[in-house]
Amino acid sequence: MMEENNFWGEKIEKLLRKTMLKLKFSEWLIIAMTIIYSVVFSYYTIMRHYSFRSNAWDLGILVQSIASAAQGRLFTNNVELYYSPTGSYFGVHFAPILFLTIPFFYLIPKVETILVLQSIVLALGAIPIYLLSDFYFNNKFAALMIAVTYLLNPHLQGINWYDFHTQAFFPLMIISAIYFFKRKKYWMFFLFIVLSLSTMEQSVPLVALLIPQCMVDTIIEYKKSNSKRKWIHIFALLSLFTIIATWMLISTYVKNTINPNPPMELKAVGNYRILGIEDPVEIPLRALLYPDLALKALRFDLPYKILYIVSIFAPNCFISLLSPLTLLPAFLWIFMASLSNWPPYYQLGYQYSAFTVPFVTMATIESLKKIIRNRNNENNKEKLLLKMTALLLIVGTLLSLCTSPLSFIYEPGCYTYFRDYGVSMPSLLEKKVLELLSEIPMNATILTTPTIFPHISTNIGAYVIPPLDAISKRLFESHIKYLKKIEFDYILISYFWDKNEAEFIYRNFLANNSKYGLFVKAPGLELYKRHYNREPLKITIRLTHRELFKAESSVVVEDPSSTSGTVILLRASKEAGRYAWYGPYITLSPGTYTVRFRIKVDSLPSGKILKLDVWSNSLKTEIVSVDLYGDYFIRPLIWHIFTLTFSLSERLSEIEFRGLEVTSNVSVFLDYVEIEPH
Structure with a gap:
């Protein structure tokens, strides 16, 4: 038995060495970029989760569903029992792709496992993009730049940022399917089409819209092939029809079996309230028959929808629009999103970008092929290709700097244009x-x-x-x-x-x-x-700038001498009586509490510097307070702790721990507010 294990071990080692030796420099680079992306986004999405920015909808639902499947149940969760009384996720969404997550979760049964897996799956989409580009252009450096541009795409990173979703598998699967179709490796094409369909029932119409493109390719190949191979291309196209139709039947059967009486709310018709539908399948016909309602729905949040559409095509310099046939699935989703009144459909930072990113990227590759085709000689074609792909990489990098969830521009908690972007560490x-x-x-x-x-x-x-x-x-x-x-x-x-x-x-x-x-x-x-x-x-807990609210004139700055590394600072001003901080509006149960404010100031005037208090916003009542004078401090820019003690005889809500009435010409720094119950 030992000899047999050694034999297979040697075989695998030789195969790996042989494969690694065959890899080109650009191939090593794209592998490295894929690994870097996976590591970076795994780390920051885990930190985001540790910072309590994840939610039961949808990280909690899917992790509990996977945890139950690892114990032999059919992806049950306790989150949406009001939608599916059996608790099975498949009663709400048919997503068998989740079976692929079970082995990983079984080995490491943690939430972090799922977040890391999502980052890896999204990053792996760059591999078939690289292979498809290299197949089209026979230029590995151009293929590398296209693949890196894909990883920089703000929509791809937005999918990665928001919890975990099965749609994250869609780009990898559908791009791989198209790659194998172009290479005429039809069995692999069928496999990845099935995997694409298994990500979510919403993927079915998108995959179906691949048929026109596949038909055109099939006709071209049919004319070029000899009589013995003609039937293979026809077989592939007919098989695609069959797979999609069969999948629709299976999906409907499974959902109806698990959840035979789904509530009307499960159809999410409220997402198209303006259009007035009773079922999402009515959307195209409803828009056609009632153009006034369609126009009204389109005007809802119009600036956001325009920004969304521009952001889809901008990373590829809009050249993907030269290949409308490849873009058909993306156009369908844009059409559906534009008529909706539900912001997640038409904003960055949500899982639904998975329905546009792969098609826009593949259309970009098709468009580049069309552009360079008109050049006279191969040398000119290669130069133009490298210039175009370099431009895509530069634009992609600039857009990523501005619209990536990791961008320094954003602070956590902002939902104005994107969903809660900005890096955070647990407080x-x-x-x-x-x-x-x-x-x-x-x-x-x-x-x-x-x-x-x-x-x-x-x-x-x-x-x-x-x-x-x-x-x-x-x-x-x-x-x-x-x-x-x-x-x-x-x-x-x-x-x-x-x-x-x-x-x-x-x-x-x-x-x-x-x-x-x-x-x-x-x-x-x-x-x-x-x-x-x-x-x-x-x-005992400590509140920092993450939990407290800084006043309008205050800022958050780095301070290595503080406990958390960052502090709330109200800079010196001629204006007196200002707020420095307030909040966080918590509820306290009856009992005695000690509050400690860790503060420093940059100068020591003789009079009052500021007031500290504990305030009940619900009762509009001060519970306890103290005025701090200059002689309360030993010297400037040294941390001091000031203590307040109070008792509550009943439960009180909306409690604040405030710094206010700050005098003029003094800068006040707050490290933390510590509250100890007795």
């Missing part, structure tokens, strides 16, 4: 919450809010409260009734995220409910345990 508070979550038993049943849910979604006993305004009142009320029947081991609420959902859970599941006792008490964070009646574990 002191977030690290503390992550530590607490790691202590909750994996086999416990637990109810929590949407932002916390992804961090416990590997637990198939985790449940989440739906966003209060996200689904219909009818579905929401029925789902709450269902949740109230469950005896949860733990209920976790936080007022740093999902304040409304946290308050809803407290009022409907915890208030006046003797079954649950406060197990962990932290300011703005409460963990309740069933049948617990002892003293809670008390946790």
